[in-house]
């Protein structure tokens with residue numbers, strides 16, 4: 429934000445304090461945002477999905493009864509839950525009637541140490557070409573997590589089944605951290621596949637995934653993309669952007685929305701700055717140093733991360749076996765017919781076998 433506009437904000441905030449506005453009220457910095465599709469309410473809903481997908485109790489997720497499966501996301505009808513054990517990935521597809529959309533969410537890294545994962549990000553190379561996009565280079569690990577695992581076919585299959593029942597409704601793809609990187613590749617894939625203006629991507633605390641050529645292609649194909657960053661979150665600063673080699677380094681795609689606090693004593697206001705179309709707005713998260721892990725782990729007040737420090741453990745009620753499909757390497761897909769009635773395991777299977785660790 430410009431320093432002049434910052435001081436305008438300060439004056440505005442002081443006025444609001446004098447007028448007695450309540451603590452924590454959100455302000456929006458809209459001066460650059462005329463045609464941008466950032467919707468705060470939608471962000472606060474999608475962040476709940478990006479948070480829920482971290483949970484390891486598959487029964488609660490599949491029946492949408494988990495602790496994070498309430499509030500705005502209540503009534504979500506999950507169609508498919510995929511756990512790629514080999515690569516420690518998790519994602520789901522379902523239908524959110526209140527959004528009139530298919531929602532797809534991916535989990536971030538499940539490694540025991542987020543510090544190690546973040547340190548590794550410093551050294552990630554641009555080491556794969558994005559197919560059919562000349563000059564577009566991406567990070568092979570993120571690319572492969574979507575394209576070269578069980579994830580892609582499971583997701584596409586579920587989207588097809590959802591479309592058969594619900595028709596051509598919108599598709600919203602979300603994820604936090606590495607899950608945001610996977611969401612970007614998924615959104616791009618779906619937009620190419622369905623040639624659809626209906627695909628929307630919103631990520632939280634997402635690392636860079638490709639170079640400037642990739643960012644430019646990406647933003648043409650999935651223009652309806654919002655990349656939310658929070659305060660001093662380290663991860664959006666990685667892998668590093670080298671200002672002097674703009675064509676050779678990683679480069680974010682637009683559109684960043686930067687959440688940051690300004691405060692006076694006990695009054696703290698969150699400002700949402702809608703950033704420019706470059707993907708690397710110097711006045712957004714790049715204007716501060718990325719030195720915070722805690723800013724990475726909370727978005728819009730929602731906890732982002734695993735429920736426990738376990739690595740890729742699966743907790744599942746044996747009653748779900750009828751919905752599940754395991755391949756020879758242990759990867760698991762739970763799916764249900766979107767046209768069938770919702771699952772209600774809790775009531776149907778009271779007093780039956782306890783959840784087991786598979």
Ligand SMILES: *[C@@H]1O[C@H](CO)[C@@H](O)[C@H](O)[C@H]1NC(C)=O
Nearest residue numbers: 429430431432704709710711
């Ligand atoms: C960033 O802010 C500076 C002043 O602080 C301003 O001169 C510049 O134009 C801004 N850049 C962008 C891309 O908005």
Ligand SMILES: *[C@@H]1O[C@H](CO)[C@@H](O)[C@H](O)[C@H]1NC(C)=O
Nearest residue numbers: 467468469470471473526527
């Ligand atoms: C923002 O998203 C919410 C939830 O989808 C929707 O109800 C609302 O109409 C949207 N607002 C605008 C201005 O599009």
Ligand SMILES: *[C@@H]1O[C@H](CO)[C@@H](O)[C@H](O)[C@H]1NC(C)=O
Nearest residue numbers: 556568569571572575576577
């Ligand atoms: C996909 O996986 C196979 C087998 O693990 C590997 O040989 C191949 O290089 C991978 N492709 C990409 C693009 O990473």
